[in-house]
Amino acid sequence: MLKSVHLFGCSSGFVSNLLKPNSIVGFSLTFISSKRLSASSSLCCSSLRLSCPSTAPLFLAPRTGSFKAFCGSTCSEANQDGTSSSPLSMSESPPPSSSTVVHSSxxxxxxxxxxxxCQWCGGQTKHGIPDGEEKLRAICTVCGKITYQNPKMVVGCLIHHDDKVLLCRRKIEPSYGLWTLPAGYLEIGESAADGAIRETLEEANAEVEITSPFAQLDIPLIGQTYIIFMGKLKKPHFSPGPESLECCLFPLDDIPFDSLAFSSMLVTLRLYVEDVKAGRIIFHYGTINKRPGTGASDIHAYTLDYHLRS
Incomplete structure:
Protein backbone atom coordinates (compact mmCIF):
# COMPACT_ATOMS: atom_id res chain seq x y z
CA MET A 1 0.00 0.00 0.00
CA LEU A 2 1.40 3.38 -0.97
CA LYS A 3 1.16 5.99 1.70
CA SER A 4 1.73 9.67 2.15
CA VAL A 5 2.76 11.45 5.30
CA HIS A 6 1.73 15.04 5.95
CA LEU A 7 3.27 17.11 8.70
CA PHE A 8 1.38 20.22 9.62
CA GLY A 9 3.16 23.12 11.27
CA CYS A 10 2.39 26.41 12.90
CA SER A 11 4.00 29.32 14.66
CA SER A 12 3.28 27.82 18.07
CA GLY A 13 5.46 24.81 17.28
CA PHE A 14 2.63 22.31 16.86
CA VAL A 15 3.42 19.40 14.58
CA SER A 16 1.03 16.58 13.69
CA ASN A 17 1.11 13.84 11.08
CA LEU A 18 -1.46 11.99 9.04
CA LEU A 19 -0.90 8.66 7.31
CA LYS A 20 -3.23 7.70 4.49
CA PRO A 21 -3.23 5.79 1.16
CA ASN A 22 -1.85 7.56 -1.86
CA SER A 23 -2.21 6.51 -5.48
CA ILE A 24 1.05 8.19 -6.48
CA VAL A 25 4.34 6.37 -6.02
CA GLY A 26 6.34 7.87 -3.20
CA PHE A 27 5.71 9.96 -0.13
CA SER A 28 4.17 13.43 -0.04
CA LEU A 29 5.81 15.40 2.74
CA THR A 30 4.83 18.74 4.13
CA PHE A 31 7.31 19.88 6.74
CA ILE A 32 7.54 22.75 9.15
CA SER A 33 9.97 23.54 11.93
CA SER A 34 8.72 23.08 15.45
CA LYS A 35 10.75 26.02 16.70
CA ARG A 36 8.92 29.19 17.63
CA LEU A 37 10.07 31.95 15.32
CA SER A 38 11.22 35.36 16.29
CA ALA A 39 9.02 38.32 15.43
CA SER A 40 11.33 39.27 12.55
CA SER A 41 11.38 35.96 10.71
CA SER A 42 9.04 34.35 8.19
CA LEU A 43 7.31 31.04 8.88
CA CYS A 44 7.00 28.80 5.84
CA CYS A 45 5.42 25.46 5.13
CA SER A 46 6.29 23.69 1.88
CA SER A 47 5.82 20.33 0.21
CA LEU A 48 8.20 17.83 -1.36
CA ARG A 49 7.49 14.67 -3.38
CA LEU A 50 9.83 11.79 -2.55
CA SER A 51 10.43 8.74 -4.71
CA CYS A 52 10.58 6.16 -1.93
CA PRO A 53 9.07 2.69 -2.41
CA SER A 54 5.96 1.96 -0.41
CA THR A 55 7.84 -0.65 1.62
CA ALA A 56 10.65 1.71 2.62
CA PRO A 57 10.57 2.72 6.28
CA LEU A 58 10.00 6.37 7.07
CA PHE A 59 11.27 7.58 10.41
CA LEU A 60 10.65 10.96 11.99
CA ALA A 61 13.23 11.77 14.61
CA PRO A 62 13.30 14.93 16.72
CA ARG A 63 16.34 17.13 16.63
CA THR A 64 17.07 20.58 17.93
CA GLY A 65 14.19 22.87 17.02
CA SER A 66 12.86 20.74 14.18
CA PHE A 67 12.09 17.27 12.88
CA LYS A 68 14.14 15.14 10.52
CA ALA A 69 12.64 12.71 8.04
CA PHE A 70 14.85 9.87 6.92
CA CYS A 71 14.04 9.32 3.24
CA GLY A 72 13.70 13.08 2.68
CA SER A 73 12.35 16.31 4.10
CA THR A 74 11.88 19.94 3.26
CA CYS A 75 11.89 22.90 5.58
CA SER A 76 11.81 26.61 4.92
CA GLU A 77 12.24 28.95 7.84
CA ALA A 78 14.17 31.99 6.79
CA ASN A 79 14.50 35.69 7.13
CA GLN A 80 13.75 37.31 3.76
CA ASP A 81 16.79 39.58 3.87
CA GLY A 82 17.07 41.79 0.86
CA THR A 83 14.60 39.84 -1.24
CA SER A 84 11.72 42.29 -1.45
CA SER A 85 11.24 45.89 -2.37
CA SER A 86 9.68 48.44 -0.08
CA PRO A 87 5.99 49.10 -0.57
CA LEU A 88 5.38 52.33 -2.39
CA SER A 89 2.94 54.90 -1.18
CA MET A 90 -0.59 54.56 -2.55
CA SER A 91 -1.67 58.03 -3.56
CA GLU A 92 -4.83 59.26 -5.21
CA SER A 93 -4.87 58.65 -8.95
CA PRO A 94 -6.68 60.61 -11.64
CA PRO A 95 -9.48 58.97 -13.64
CA PRO A 96 -8.29 56.50 -16.29
CA SER A 97 -7.10 57.98 -19.55
CA SER A 98 -9.27 57.83 -22.65
CA SER A 99 -6.80 55.41 -24.25
CA THR A 100 -7.29 52.97 -21.35
CA VAL A 101 -11.08 53.15 -21.66
CA VAL A 102 -10.99 52.67 -25.44
CA HIS A 103 -8.59 49.74 -25.10
CA SER A 104 -10.87 48.07 -22.56
CA SER A 105 -13.95 48.63 -24.75
CA CYS A 118 -25.90 30.20 -28.18
CA GLN A 119 -25.26 28.83 -24.70
CA TRP A 120 -28.89 27.73 -24.38
CA CYS A 121 -29.80 26.03 -27.68
CA GLY A 122 -26.47 25.88 -29.52
CA GLY A 123 -27.72 27.94 -32.45
CA GLN A 124 -25.48 30.36 -34.31
CA THR A 125 -25.32 33.92 -33.03
CA LYS A 126 -25.27 37.26 -34.75
CA HIS A 127 -23.70 40.35 -33.28
CA GLY A 128 -25.50 43.61 -32.89
CA ILE A 129 -26.91 46.17 -30.48
CA PRO A 130 -30.38 45.09 -29.25
CA ASP A 131 -33.19 47.63 -29.05
CA GLY A 132 -32.94 49.72 -25.91
CA GLU A 133 -29.29 48.83 -25.28
CA GLU A 134 -26.02 50.54 -26.06
CA LYS A 135 -23.49 47.71 -26.24
CA LEU A 136 -22.67 45.02 -28.76
CA ARG A 137 -24.23 41.66 -27.85
CA ALA A 138 -24.28 38.09 -29.16
CA ILE A 139 -27.87 37.31 -30.18
CA CYS A 140 -29.04 33.79 -31.03
CA THR A 141 -30.49 33.48 -34.54
CA VAL A 142 -32.60 30.47 -33.45
CA CYS A 143 -34.10 31.20 -30.01
CA GLY A 144 -33.43 34.93 -29.93
CA LYS A 145 -31.79 34.91 -26.50
CA ILE A 146 -28.98 37.34 -25.76
CA THR A 147 -25.71 36.20 -24.20
CA TYR A 148 -24.51 38.68 -21.59
CA GLN A 149 -20.93 38.72 -20.40
CA ASN A 150 -20.66 39.55 -16.71
CA PRO A 151 -17.62 40.11 -14.50
CA LYS A 152 -16.29 37.26 -12.39
CA MET A 153 -15.91 37.73 -8.65
CA VAL A 154 -12.69 36.73 -6.94
CA VAL A 155 -12.74 36.44 -3.14
CA GLY A 156 -9.89 35.98 -0.70
CA CYS A 157 -8.53 36.48 2.79
CA LEU A 158 -5.81 38.69 4.17
CA ILE A 159 -4.82 36.66 7.23
CA HIS A 160 -2.93 38.52 9.93
CA HIS A 161 -1.24 36.45 12.65
CA ASP A 162 1.50 37.56 15.08
CA ASP A 163 2.05 40.75 13.04
CA LYS A 164 2.56 38.70 9.87
CA VAL A 165 0.44 37.99 6.79
CA LEU A 166 -0.19 34.57 5.25
CA LEU A 167 0.83 34.15 1.59
CA CYS A 168 0.75 31.11 -0.70
CA ARG A 169 3.21 30.39 -3.53
CA ARG A 170 1.24 29.25 -6.56
CA LYS A 171 1.63 25.71 -7.89
CA ILE A 172 -0.53 26.39 -10.97
CA GLU A 173 -0.57 28.76 -13.91
CA PRO A 174 -0.91 31.62 -14.36
CA SER A 175 1.93 33.04 -12.25
CA TYR A 176 3.37 29.67 -11.21
CA GLY A 177 5.86 30.07 -8.35
CA LEU A 178 4.74 33.57 -7.38
CA TRP A 179 3.12 34.67 -4.13
CA THR A 180 -0.53 35.50 -3.54
CA LEU A 181 -3.10 35.82 -0.82
CA PRO A 182 -5.34 32.74 -0.66
CA ALA A 183 -8.10 33.68 -3.12
CA GLY A 184 -10.15 32.33 -6.01
CA TYR A 185 -13.40 32.48 -7.94
CA LEU A 186 -16.65 32.64 -6.01
CA GLU A 187 -18.90 29.62 -6.56
CA ILE A 188 -22.63 29.66 -7.23
CA GLY A 189 -24.56 29.21 -3.99
CA GLU A 190 -22.03 30.71 -1.57
CA SER A 191 -21.60 34.17 -0.10
CA ALA A 192 -18.44 36.19 -0.70
CA ALA A 193 -17.31 35.54 2.87
CA ASP A 194 -18.00 31.80 2.59
CA GLY A 195 -16.03 31.70 -0.66
CA ALA A 196 -13.04 33.45 0.93
CA ILE A 197 -13.07 30.97 3.82
CA ARG A 198 -13.27 28.02 1.39
CA GLU A 199 -10.42 29.30 -0.78
CA THR A 200 -8.19 29.76 2.27
CA LEU A 201 -8.89 26.20 3.38
CA GLU A 202 -8.21 24.85 -0.12
CA GLU A 203 -4.98 26.75 -0.73
CA ALA A 204 -3.47 26.90 2.76
CA ASN A 205 -5.31 24.18 4.74
CA ALA A 206 -6.14 26.95 7.20
CA GLU A 207 -9.40 27.43 9.07
CA VAL A 208 -10.13 31.12 9.37
CA GLU A 209 -12.65 33.51 10.84
CA ILE A 210 -13.64 36.57 8.82
CA THR A 211 -13.29 39.75 10.87
CA SER A 212 -14.13 42.52 8.37
CA PRO A 213 -14.13 43.44 4.68
CA PHE A 214 -10.89 45.10 3.63
CA ALA A 215 -11.00 45.96 -0.07
CA GLN A 216 -13.04 45.79 -3.25
CA LEU A 217 -10.91 46.18 -6.36
CA ASP A 218 -12.46 46.24 -9.82
CA ILE A 219 -10.38 45.32 -12.88
CA PRO A 220 -12.57 46.25 -15.89
CA LEU A 221 -10.01 45.21 -18.50
CA ILE A 222 -10.28 41.54 -17.58
CA GLY A 223 -13.81 41.61 -16.17
CA GLN A 224 -12.94 40.76 -12.56
CA THR A 225 -13.90 42.15 -9.16
CA TYR A 226 -11.84 41.26 -6.11
CA ILE A 227 -13.34 41.26 -2.62
CA ILE A 228 -10.70 40.77 0.07
CA PHE A 229 -11.60 40.14 3.70
CA MET A 230 -9.53 40.52 6.84
CA GLY A 231 -9.36 37.24 8.72
CA LYS A 232 -7.64 35.43 11.57
CA LEU A 233 -6.59 31.83 12.05
CA LYS A 234 -8.94 29.77 14.21
CA LYS A 235 -6.00 27.47 14.91
CA PRO A 236 -2.34 28.35 14.26
CA HIS A 237 -2.01 25.60 11.66
CA PHE A 238 -1.48 25.87 7.90
CA SER A 239 0.15 23.89 5.10
CA PRO A 240 0.17 23.96 1.26
CA GLY A 241 -2.99 22.83 -0.48
CA PRO A 242 -3.03 21.18 -3.94
CA GLU A 243 -2.61 24.55 -5.70
CA SER A 244 0.22 25.83 -3.48
CA LEU A 245 3.95 25.07 -3.40
CA GLU A 246 4.35 26.53 0.07
CA CYS A 247 2.67 28.84 2.55
CA CYS A 248 4.44 31.45 4.65
CA LEU A 249 3.70 33.99 7.35
CA PHE A 250 5.63 37.10 6.31
CA PRO A 251 6.50 40.06 8.54
CA LEU A 252 5.33 43.22 6.79
CA ASP A 253 8.91 44.32 6.04
CA ASP A 254 9.62 41.00 4.32
CA ILE A 255 6.58 40.76 2.02
CA PRO A 256 7.98 39.76 -1.43
CA PHE A 257 6.50 42.68 -3.37
CA ASP A 258 8.62 41.91 -6.45
CA SER A 259 7.45 38.28 -6.53
CA LEU A 260 3.68 38.67 -6.24
CA ALA A 261 1.40 36.96 -8.71
CA PHE A 262 -1.08 39.72 -9.60
CA SER A 263 -1.52 43.48 -9.51
CA SER A 264 -4.55 42.99 -7.26
CA MET A 265 -2.33 41.35 -4.64
CA LEU A 266 0.24 44.13 -4.93
CA VAL A 267 -2.41 46.81 -4.41
CA THR A 268 -4.06 44.96 -1.50
CA LEU A 269 -0.84 44.38 0.40
CA ARG A 270 0.43 47.92 -0.15
CA LEU A 271 -2.84 49.31 1.17
CA TYR A 272 -2.64 47.02 4.19
CA VAL A 273 0.94 48.02 5.00
CA GLU A 274 -0.03 51.69 4.78
CA ASP A 275 -3.00 51.14 7.08
CA VAL A 276 -0.87 49.32 9.66
CA LYS A 277 1.69 52.11 9.64
CA ALA A 278 -1.12 54.65 10.05
CA GLY A 279 -2.45 52.68 13.01
CA ARG A 280 -5.93 52.09 11.55
CA ILE A 281 -7.29 49.43 9.20
CA ILE A 282 -9.97 50.88 6.90
CA PHE A 283 -12.03 49.71 3.93
CA HIS A 284 -10.78 50.52 0.43
CA TYR A 285 -12.48 50.65 -2.94
CA GLY A 286 -10.63 51.24 -6.19
CA THR A 287 -10.37 50.44 -9.88
CA ILE A 288 -7.17 48.84 -11.14
CA ASN A 289 -6.50 49.91 -14.72
CA LYS A 290 -3.67 48.13 -16.46
CA ARG A 291 -1.65 50.29 -18.81
CA PRO A 292 -2.41 49.56 -22.50
CA GLY A 293 0.16 47.36 -24.17
CA THR A 294 1.43 45.73 -20.97
CA GLY A 295 1.15 42.04 -20.21
CA ALA A 296 -0.53 40.35 -17.27
CA SER A 297 2.87 39.44 -15.80
CA ASP A 298 3.83 43.11 -15.39
CA ILE A 299 2.11 43.60 -12.05
CA HIS A 300 3.48 47.13 -11.60
CA ALA A 301 1.96 48.47 -14.84
CA TYR A 302 -1.28 49.86 -13.44
CA THR A 303 -2.98 52.87 -11.91
CA LEU A 304 -5.33 52.72 -8.94
CA ASP A 305 -8.24 54.97 -9.89
CA TYR A 306 -11.30 56.15 -7.94
CA HIS A 307 -9.61 55.17 -4.67
CA LEU A 308 -12.16 55.59 -1.90
CA ARG A 309 -11.58 54.99 1.82
CA SER A 310 -14.02 54.56 4.68
Missing amino acids: SLMQEKIRNIRF
Whole structure:
Protein backbone atom coordinates (compact mmCIF):
# COMPACT_ATOMS: atom_id res chain seq x y z
CA MET A 1 0.00 0.00 0.00
CA LEU A 2 1.40 3.38 -0.97
CA LYS A 3 1.16 5.99 1.70
CA SER A 4 1.73 9.67 2.15
CA VAL A 5 2.76 11.45 5.30
CA HIS A 6 1.73 15.04 5.95
CA LEU A 7 3.27 17.11 8.70
CA PHE A 8 1.38 20.22 9.62
CA GLY A 9 3.16 23.12 11.27
CA CYS A 10 2.39 26.41 12.90
CA SER A 11 4.00 29.32 14.66
CA SER A 12 3.28 27.82 18.07
CA GLY A 13 5.46 24.81 17.28
CA PHE A 14 2.63 22.31 16.86
CA VAL A 15 3.42 19.40 14.58
CA SER A 16 1.03 16.58 13.69
CA ASN A 17 1.11 13.84 11.08
CA LEU A 18 -1.46 11.99 9.04
CA LEU A 19 -0.90 8.66 7.31
CA LYS A 20 -3.23 7.70 4.49
CA PRO A 21 -3.23 5.79 1.16
CA ASN A 22 -1.85 7.56 -1.86
CA SER A 23 -2.21 6.51 -5.48
CA ILE A 24 1.05 8.19 -6.48
CA VAL A 25 4.34 6.37 -6.02
CA GLY A 26 6.34 7.87 -3.20
CA PHE A 27 5.71 9.96 -0.13
CA SER A 28 4.17 13.43 -0.04
CA LEU A 29 5.81 15.40 2.74
CA THR A 30 4.83 18.74 4.13
CA PHE A 31 7.31 19.88 6.74
CA ILE A 32 7.54 22.75 9.15
CA SER A 33 9.97 23.54 11.93
CA SER A 34 8.72 23.08 15.45
CA LYS A 35 10.75 26.02 16.70
CA ARG A 36 8.92 29.19 17.63
CA LEU A 37 10.07 31.95 15.32
CA SER A 38 11.22 35.36 16.29
CA ALA A 39 9.02 38.32 15.43
CA SER A 40 11.33 39.27 12.55
CA SER A 41 11.38 35.96 10.71
CA SER A 42 9.04 34.35 8.19
CA LEU A 43 7.31 31.04 8.88
CA CYS A 44 7.00 28.80 5.84
CA CYS A 45 5.42 25.46 5.13
CA SER A 46 6.29 23.69 1.88
CA SER A 47 5.82 20.33 0.21
CA LEU A 48 8.20 17.83 -1.36
CA ARG A 49 7.49 14.67 -3.38
CA LEU A 50 9.83 11.79 -2.55
CA SER A 51 10.43 8.74 -4.71
CA CYS A 52 10.58 6.16 -1.93
CA PRO A 53 9.07 2.69 -2.41
CA SER A 54 5.96 1.96 -0.41
CA THR A 55 7.84 -0.65 1.62
CA ALA A 56 10.65 1.71 2.62
CA PRO A 57 10.57 2.72 6.28
CA LEU A 58 10.00 6.37 7.07
CA PHE A 59 11.27 7.58 10.41
CA LEU A 60 10.65 10.96 11.99
CA ALA A 61 13.23 11.77 14.61
CA PRO A 62 13.30 14.93 16.72
CA ARG A 63 16.34 17.13 16.63
CA THR A 64 17.07 20.58 17.93
CA GLY A 65 14.19 22.87 17.02
CA SER A 66 12.86 20.74 14.18
CA PHE A 67 12.09 17.27 12.88
CA LYS A 68 14.14 15.14 10.52
CA ALA A 69 12.64 12.71 8.04
CA PHE A 70 14.85 9.87 6.92
CA CYS A 71 14.04 9.32 3.24
CA GLY A 72 13.70 13.08 2.68
CA SER A 73 12.35 16.31 4.10
CA THR A 74 11.88 19.94 3.26
CA CYS A 75 11.89 22.90 5.58
CA SER A 76 11.81 26.61 4.92
CA GLU A 77 12.24 28.95 7.84
CA ALA A 78 14.17 31.99 6.79
CA ASN A 79 14.50 35.69 7.13
CA GLN A 80 13.75 37.31 3.76
CA ASP A 81 16.79 39.58 3.87
CA GLY A 82 17.07 41.79 0.86
CA THR A 83 14.60 39.84 -1.24
CA SER A 84 11.72 42.29 -1.45
CA SER A 85 11.24 45.89 -2.37
CA SER A 86 9.68 48.44 -0.08
CA PRO A 87 5.99 49.10 -0.57
CA LEU A 88 5.38 52.33 -2.39
CA SER A 89 2.94 54.90 -1.18
CA MET A 90 -0.59 54.56 -2.55
CA SER A 91 -1.67 58.03 -3.56
CA GLU A 92 -4.83 59.26 -5.21
CA SER A 93 -4.87 58.65 -8.95
CA PRO A 94 -6.68 60.61 -11.64
CA PRO A 95 -9.48 58.97 -13.64
CA PRO A 96 -8.29 56.50 -16.29
CA SER A 97 -7.10 57.98 -19.55
CA SER A 98 -9.27 57.83 -22.65
CA SER A 99 -6.80 55.41 -24.25
CA THR A 100 -7.29 52.97 -21.35
CA VAL A 101 -11.08 53.15 -21.66
CA VAL A 102 -10.99 52.67 -25.44
CA HIS A 103 -8.59 49.74 -25.10
CA SER A 104 -10.87 48.07 -22.56
CA SER A 105 -13.95 48.63 -24.75
CA SER A 106 -12.28 47.14 -27.83
CA LEU A 107 -11.23 44.05 -25.90
CA MET A 108 -14.78 43.55 -24.65
CA GLN A 109 -16.15 43.83 -28.21
CA GLU A 110 -13.61 41.27 -29.39
CA LYS A 111 -14.76 38.85 -26.67
CA ILE A 112 -18.40 39.35 -27.68
CA ARG A 113 -17.61 38.64 -31.35
CA ASN A 114 -15.91 35.40 -30.31
CA ILE A 115 -19.26 34.12 -29.01
CA ARG A 116 -20.42 32.20 -32.08
CA PHE A 117 -23.00 29.83 -30.60
CA CYS A 118 -25.90 30.20 -28.18
CA GLN A 119 -25.26 28.83 -24.70
CA TRP A 120 -28.89 27.73 -24.38
CA CYS A 121 -29.80 26.03 -27.68
CA GLY A 122 -26.47 25.88 -29.52
CA GLY A 123 -27.72 27.94 -32.45
CA GLN A 124 -25.48 30.36 -34.31
CA THR A 125 -25.32 33.92 -33.03
CA LYS A 126 -25.27 37.26 -34.75
CA HIS A 127 -23.70 40.35 -33.28
CA GLY A 128 -25.50 43.61 -32.89
CA ILE A 129 -26.91 46.17 -30.48
CA PRO A 130 -30.38 45.09 -29.25
CA ASP A 131 -33.19 47.63 -29.05
CA GLY A 132 -32.94 49.72 -25.91
CA GLU A 133 -29.29 48.83 -25.28
CA GLU A 134 -26.02 50.54 -26.06
CA LYS A 135 -23.49 47.71 -26.24
CA LEU A 136 -22.67 45.02 -28.76
CA ARG A 137 -24.23 41.66 -27.85
CA ALA A 138 -24.28 38.09 -29.16
CA ILE A 139 -27.87 37.31 -30.18
CA CYS A 140 -29.04 33.79 -31.03
CA THR A 141 -30.49 33.48 -34.54
CA VAL A 142 -32.60 30.47 -33.45
CA CYS A 143 -34.10 31.20 -30.01
CA GLY A 144 -33.43 34.93 -29.93
CA LYS A 145 -31.79 34.91 -26.50
CA ILE A 146 -28.98 37.34 -25.76
CA THR A 147 -25.71 36.20 -24.20
CA TYR A 148 -24.51 38.68 -21.59
CA GLN A 149 -20.93 38.72 -20.40
CA ASN A 150 -20.66 39.55 -16.71
CA PRO A 151 -17.62 40.11 -14.50
CA LYS A 152 -16.29 37.26 -12.39
CA MET A 153 -15.91 37.73 -8.65
CA VAL A 154 -12.69 36.73 -6.94
CA VAL A 155 -12.74 36.44 -3.14
CA GLY A 156 -9.89 35.98 -0.70
CA CYS A 157 -8.53 36.48 2.79
CA LEU A 158 -5.81 38.69 4.17
CA ILE A 159 -4.82 36.66 7.23
CA HIS A 160 -2.93 38.52 9.93
CA HIS A 161 -1.24 36.45 12.65
CA ASP A 162 1.50 37.56 15.08
CA ASP A 163 2.05 40.75 13.04
CA LYS A 164 2.56 38.70 9.87
CA VAL A 165 0.44 37.99 6.79
CA LEU A 166 -0.19 34.57 5.25
CA LEU A 167 0.83 34.15 1.59
CA CYS A 168 0.75 31.11 -0.70
CA ARG A 169 3.21 30.39 -3.53
CA ARG A 170 1.24 29.25 -6.56
CA LYS A 171 1.63 25.71 -7.89
CA ILE A 172 -0.53 26.39 -10.97
CA GLU A 173 -0.57 28.76 -13.91
CA PRO A 174 -0.91 31.62 -14.36
CA SER A 175 1.93 33.04 -12.25
CA TYR A 176 3.37 29.67 -11.21
CA GLY A 177 5.86 30.07 -8.35
CA LEU A 178 4.74 33.57 -7.38
CA TRP A 179 3.12 34.67 -4.13
CA THR A 180 -0.53 35.50 -3.54
CA LEU A 181 -3.10 35.82 -0.82
CA PRO A 182 -5.34 32.74 -0.66
CA ALA A 183 -8.10 33.68 -3.12
CA GLY A 184 -10.15 32.33 -6.01
CA TYR A 185 -13.40 32.48 -7.94
CA LEU A 186 -16.65 32.64 -6.01
CA GLU A 187 -18.90 29.62 -6.56
CA ILE A 188 -22.63 29.66 -7.23
CA GLY A 189 -24.56 29.21 -3.99
CA GLU A 190 -22.03 30.71 -1.57
CA SER A 191 -21.60 34.17 -0.10
CA ALA A 192 -18.44 36.19 -0.70
CA ALA A 193 -17.31 35.54 2.87
CA ASP A 194 -18.00 31.80 2.59
CA GLY A 195 -16.03 31.70 -0.66
CA ALA A 196 -13.04 33.45 0.93
CA ILE A 197 -13.07 30.97 3.82
CA ARG A 198 -13.27 28.02 1.39
CA GLU A 199 -10.42 29.30 -0.78
CA THR A 200 -8.19 29.76 2.27
CA LEU A 201 -8.89 26.20 3.38
CA GLU A 202 -8.21 24.85 -0.12
CA GLU A 203 -4.98 26.75 -0.73
CA ALA A 204 -3.47 26.90 2.76
CA ASN A 205 -5.31 24.18 4.74
CA ALA A 206 -6.14 26.95 7.20
CA GLU A 207 -9.40 27.43 9.07
CA VAL A 208 -10.13 31.12 9.37
CA GLU A 209 -12.65 33.51 10.84
CA ILE A 210 -13.64 36.57 8.82
CA THR A 211 -13.29 39.75 10.87
CA SER A 212 -14.13 42.52 8.37
CA PRO A 213 -14.13 43.44 4.68
CA PHE A 214 -10.89 45.10 3.63
CA ALA A 215 -11.00 45.96 -0.07
CA GLN A 216 -13.04 45.79 -3.25
CA LEU A 217 -10.91 46.18 -6.36
CA ASP A 218 -12.46 46.24 -9.82
CA ILE A 219 -10.38 45.32 -12.88
CA PRO A 220 -12.57 46.25 -15.89
CA LEU A 221 -10.01 45.21 -18.50
CA ILE A 222 -10.28 41.54 -17.58
CA GLY A 223 -13.81 41.61 -16.17
CA GLN A 224 -12.94 40.76 -12.56
CA THR A 225 -13.90 42.15 -9.16
CA TYR A 226 -11.84 41.26 -6.11
CA ILE A 227 -13.34 41.26 -2.62
CA ILE A 228 -10.70 40.77 0.07
CA PHE A 229 -11.60 40.14 3.70
CA MET A 230 -9.53 40.52 6.84
CA GLY A 231 -9.36 37.24 8.72
CA LYS A 232 -7.64 35.43 11.57
CA LEU A 233 -6.59 31.83 12.05
CA LYS A 234 -8.94 29.77 14.21
CA LYS A 235 -6.00 27.47 14.91
CA PRO A 236 -2.34 28.35 14.26
CA HIS A 237 -2.01 25.60 11.66
CA PHE A 238 -1.48 25.87 7.90
CA SER A 239 0.15 23.89 5.10
CA PRO A 240 0.17 23.96 1.26
CA GLY A 241 -2.99 22.83 -0.48
CA PRO A 242 -3.03 21.18 -3.94
CA GLU A 243 -2.61 24.55 -5.70
CA SER A 244 0.22 25.83 -3.48
CA LEU A 245 3.95 25.07 -3.40
CA GLU A 246 4.35 26.53 0.07
CA CYS A 247 2.67 28.84 2.55
CA CYS A 248 4.44 31.45 4.65
CA LEU A 249 3.70 33.99 7.35
CA PHE A 250 5.63 37.10 6.31
CA PRO A 251 6.50 40.06 8.54
CA LEU A 252 5.33 43.22 6.79
CA ASP A 253 8.91 44.32 6.04
CA ASP A 254 9.62 41.00 4.32
CA ILE A 255 6.58 40.76 2.02
CA PRO A 256 7.98 39.76 -1.43
CA PHE A 257 6.50 42.68 -3.37
CA ASP A 258 8.62 41.91 -6.45
CA SER A 259 7.45 38.28 -6.53
CA LEU A 260 3.68 38.67 -6.24
CA ALA A 261 1.40 36.96 -8.71
CA PHE A 262 -1.08 39.72 -9.60
CA SER A 263 -1.52 43.48 -9.51
CA SER A 264 -4.55 42.99 -7.26
CA MET A 265 -2.33 41.35 -4.64
CA LEU A 266 0.24 44.13 -4.93
CA VAL A 267 -2.41 46.81 -4.41
CA THR A 268 -4.06 44.96 -1.50
CA LEU A 269 -0.84 44.38 0.40
CA ARG A 270 0.43 47.92 -0.15
CA LEU A 271 -2.84 49.31 1.17
CA TYR A 272 -2.64 47.02 4.19
CA VAL A 273 0.94 48.02 5.00
CA GLU A 274 -0.03 51.69 4.78
CA ASP A 275 -3.00 51.14 7.08
CA VAL A 276 -0.87 49.32 9.66
CA LYS A 277 1.69 52.11 9.64
CA ALA A 278 -1.12 54.65 10.05
CA GLY A 279 -2.45 52.68 13.01
CA ARG A 280 -5.93 52.09 11.55
CA ILE A 281 -7.29 49.43 9.20
CA ILE A 282 -9.97 50.88 6.90
CA PHE A 283 -12.03 49.71 3.93
CA HIS A 284 -10.78 50.52 0.43
CA TYR A 285 -12.48 50.65 -2.94
CA GLY A 286 -10.63 51.24 -6.19
CA THR A 287 -10.37 50.44 -9.88
CA ILE A 288 -7.17 48.84 -11.14
CA ASN A 289 -6.50 49.91 -14.72
CA LYS A 290 -3.67 48.13 -16.46
CA ARG A 291 -1.65 50.29 -18.81
CA PRO A 292 -2.41 49.56 -22.50
CA GLY A 293 0.16 47.36 -24.17
CA THR A 294 1.43 45.73 -20.97
CA GLY A 295 1.15 42.04 -20.21
CA ALA A 296 -0.53 40.35 -17.27
CA SER A 297 2.87 39.44 -15.80
CA ASP A 298 3.83 43.11 -15.39
CA ILE A 299 2.11 43.60 -12.05
CA HIS A 300 3.48 47.13 -11.60
CA ALA A 301 1.96 48.47 -14.84
CA TYR A 302 -1.28 49.86 -13.44
CA THR A 303 -2.98 52.87 -11.91
CA LEU A 304 -5.33 52.72 -8.94
CA ASP A 305 -8.24 54.97 -9.89
CA TYR A 306 -11.30 56.15 -7.94
CA HIS A 307 -9.61 55.17 -4.67
CA LEU A 308 -12.16 55.59 -1.90
CA ARG A 309 -11.58 54.99 1.82
CA SER A 310 -14.02 54.56 4.68
